[in-house]
Amino acid sequence: MESKKPIFTQEISPNKELEVDFHQYLPLGEINHKHLESVKYFHVDRWIALDNLNNFENCTARYIRLIAKKHDNITIYPGEGYVAFKDEAWRVPFNRRSGWTGGDGIFSFNIKNGRDTYDQQDAKTIFVFGDTLIGKSDASTHKRIPPLLMPPNTIAYLEGNGTAHKNIDFRINTNSHNNVIAFFEPQDALSYVGTVAHNLVNYTTNDDMCYLSGYNPDKVELLFDLQRNHPISLIEVFNYYPEVLHDKSVLNRGVKEVTIKVSHDGNKWLNLGRFELKKAEDPKKPDTIEVHKSCRYLKMTVTPEQGVGNHYPKEDLDEVIFGLNKVKFYTDTQVLMDISVEATSEWNRKKRHAWFWLQDGVVIDKKMYFLPLIITPDPNKPEGLQFAVEGVSLIQAEIRNEHVDFKHHKQKPTNLYRRSKGEESVFGAAIMNNSFESGYKNADGYVYIYGYTTVNGHRYLKVARVKPEMFELLDEWRFYSQGEWVHDLEKASPILEHISCEMSVSPIEAGRHRGKYLAVFQYNVDSKYVAYAIGDTPAGPFTDPRIVYECEEPVTLGRTAYTYNAKAHPHLSKPDDILVSYNVNSYDMNHHWDEVEVYHPRFIRLRDSGTIPIELRRGKYADE
Numbered sequence: 190m191e192s193k194k195p196i197f198t199q200e201i202s203p204n205k206e207l208e209v210d211f212h213q214y215l216p217l218g219e220i221n222h223k224h225l226e227s228v229k230y231f232h233v234d235r236w237i238a239l240d241n242l243n244n245f246e247n248c249t250a251r252y253i254r255l256i257a258k259k260h261d262n263i264t265i266y267p268g269e270g271y272v273a274f275k276d277e278a279w280r281v282p283f284n285r286r287s288g289w290t291g292g293d294g295i296f297s298f299n300i301k302n303g304r305d306t307y308d309q310q311d312a313k314t315i316f317v318f319g320d321t322l323i324g325k326s327d328a329s330t331h332k333r334i335p336p337l338l339m340p341p342n343t344i345a346y347l348e349g350n351g352t353a354h355k356n357i358d359f360r361i362n363t364n365s366h367n368n369v370i371a372f373f374e375p376q377d378a379l380s381y382v383g384t385v386a387h388n389l390v391n392y393t394t395n396d397d398m399c400y401l402s403g404y405n406p407d408k409v410e411l412l413f414d415l416q417r418n419h420p421i422s423l424i425e426v427f428n429y430y431p432e433v434l435h436d437k438s439v440l441n442r443g444v445k446e447v448t449i450k451v452s453h454d455g456n457k458w459l460n461l462g463r464f465e466l467k468k469a470e471d472p473k474k475p476d477t478i479e480v481h482k483s484c485r486y487l488k489m490t491v492t493p494e495q496g497v498g499n500h501y502p503k504e505d506l507d508e509v510i511f512g513l514n515k516v517k518f519y520t521d522t523q524v525l526m527d528i529s530v531e532a533t534s535e536w537n538r539k540k541r542h543a544w545f546w547l548q549d550g551v552v553i554d555k556k557m558y559f560l561p562l563i564i565t566p567d568p569n570k571p572e573g574l575q576f577a578v579e580g581v582s583l584i585q586a587e588i589r590n591e592h593v594d595f596k597h598h599k600q601k602p603t604n605l606y607r608r609s610k611g612e613e614s615v616f617g618a619a620i621m622n623n624s625f626e627s628g629y630k631n632a633d634g635y636v637y638i639y640g641y642t643t644v645n646g647h648r649y650l651k652v653a654r655v656k657p658e659m660f661e662l663l664d665e666w667r668f669y670s671q672g673e674w675v676h677d678l679e680k681a682s683p684i685l686e687h688i689s690c691e692m693s694v695s696p697i698e699a700g701r702h703r704g705k706y707l708a709v710f711q712y713n714v715d716s717k718y719v720a721y722a723i724g725d726t727p728a729g730p731f732t733d734p735r736i737v738y739e740c741e742e743p744v745t746l747g748r749t750a751y752t753y754n755a756k757a758h759p760h761l762s763k764p765d766d767i768l769v770s771y772n773v774n775s776y777d778m779n780h781h782w783d784e785v786e787v788y789h790p791r792f793i794r795l796r797d798s799g800t801i802p803i804e805l806r807r808g809k810y811a812d813e
Contacts, residue, residue: 197265207255214736216270216798217245222263227256233718249735269701271721271795273738279792282357287325289359291788292343293772294319296549299760300588303552306628307698309760313591314347319546323361323369326785333782340371341544375543377600379563379580383537386411389516390528392604393580397432401536402511409491409511410533415525416662418453420483423519425475428466429512441501442512443468444491451484468500523676526604527663541565548617551636553657557593559584560617573776581605581617603663616640616653621694621727624657629696631704636660637727639694649683652728669728684729685722689714691754699764700797709769715753717743719771738793742773746787749776767795
């Protein structure tokens with residue numbers, strides 16, 4: 190479609206409201222008229238009046254309303270943006286009747302060479318899914334047949350560039366007894382609860398556990414691994430102080446003195462000396478210990494003697510135990526967050542009932558990385574939402590012979606999840622590989638990791654970046670903060686509103702927005718609207734969200750069906766024809782039993798409005 194060909198042209202009667210249904214969402218531009226006095230468009234749940242009656246300024250709308258003071262001829266031209274079209278062909282291989290019969294959380298990666306850019310003719314794709322339904326359904330009734338299994342993650346492989354998507358090879362993981370299991374299960378420090386050593390460096394939440402040694406320990410030693418050598422200027426030691434303090438006498442559990450040693454390699458150690466720690470009177474006031482040494486490892490040793498290693502009187506042997514709350518490590522420029530810690534003694538350690546939801550990932554140098562959420566059950570929430578987020582881990586798995594080696598993968602905890610009163614922050618919702626190896630024309634050498642902060646149910650997009658070779662070193666990440674890239678995750682500033690928990694950001698390499706960046710998401714997470722925004726850079730500024738597609742499944746499937754978490758799949762797309770998926774689910778488990786077609790991805794394609802012919806539509810007056 191030429192840019193000057195109108196979307197809509199019609200005579201309009203005076204003082205009668207004309208409503209137009211375009212039957213799809215279109216980007217709207219200039220309005221030619223002489224006598225209009227009111228123009229409105231419908232956005233999500235309300236009508237919005239235009240201030241400028243001569244131009245929609247690229248807003249997208251399916252419905253508009255016009256009122257003219259006098260008889261007039263109205264012409265509306267397309268704006269700049271995208272138009273969406275349903276892609277049923279891509280849906281077909283995911284609409285299955287046995288084995289893998291549905292999943293959400295669909296992400297795709299080119300594991301052949303890591304190139305994430307468009308139109309990869311020579312690709313090997315791995316799809317990863319979240320909660321998956323495994324079983325069989327009746328061919329005539331579409332009802333599921335027991336038993337029905339639900340592992341929290343599964344995968345599929347696809348050879349080629351996506352034109353042969355009917356040949357998707359779904360994989361379900363099993364153990365030695367052929368029981369269905371997940372490909373990834375939490376095994377790192379975040380999967381344990383209790384008075385564990387990891388509490389010392391878990392800045393995710395304020396909890397009541399802290400760290401406690403076992404009773405009457407023979408040895409109390411804490412070994413901190415900073416992942417690489419850092420010039421440590423000081424450490425802050427927050428002594429034992431549980432968040433809920435029932436009895437002040439338990440503050441005597443706090444460590445009284447500690448010996449500290451540092452090392453570059455874990456073999457040769459430099460003794461910094463013995464340091465006294467005050468009994469905690471305020472959980473926010475630490476003891477500060479000067480270090481001024483470069484090290485990767487730091488070892489704290491506590492004398493396991495009552496009244497010497499802790500603050501109890503020597504004669505009080507009711508409990509001989511030693512505790513701390515947090516330990517923070519500082520360089521001259523930042524507080525470190527990528528730290529692991531091991532203890533010779535822990536009072537209470539148990540495996541929590543938890544599973545992974547994988548979030549997005551990235552392929553770097555024949556390695557597959559994910560930033561999965563650790564999820565635990567929460568029966569106090571409504572059906573379909575009975576889960577809680579406990580943290581974000583980092584997974585690294587080797588790619589061997591164009592397959593991901595799940596069996597020998599590595600895990601480590603991160604501090605990429607934060608929770609405080611009324612606010613929750615997560616990173617890993619989307620990852621854009623804009624490194625030079627990605628193949629994008631305007632690559633800048635960074636991997637961008639997107640996250641969000643939720644405040645009272647409203648989500649704001651945030652972003653970090655890192656060089657690909659430093660991806661595993663979280664202290665090398667820099668967070669976008671009002672025009673600067675800073676060390677502190679807490680200072681990350683919002684760059685886009687109304688986004689979903691899973692989404693995508695991709696370079697634009699065709700059309701009128703070439704050289705910019707396309708964010709694709711579900712408007713407000715689980716609405717029926719797929720939306721996009723266009724950014725000048727990977728960190729914005731972004732346009733306001735523009736609705737591009739209205740999902741039909743909440744209506745066609747009925748009951749409690751909903752749609753969520755739209756995202757683009759660049760390497761399975763062409764630069765001017767972008768494949769987008771969104772998830773379909775139901776809050777009612779009986780709905781899944783009754784209809785196998787509820788739970789699998791749907792697909793649409795986004796095309797630049799400047800290249801797509803759009804049928805003209807005639808509006809209706811209210812009294813017609």
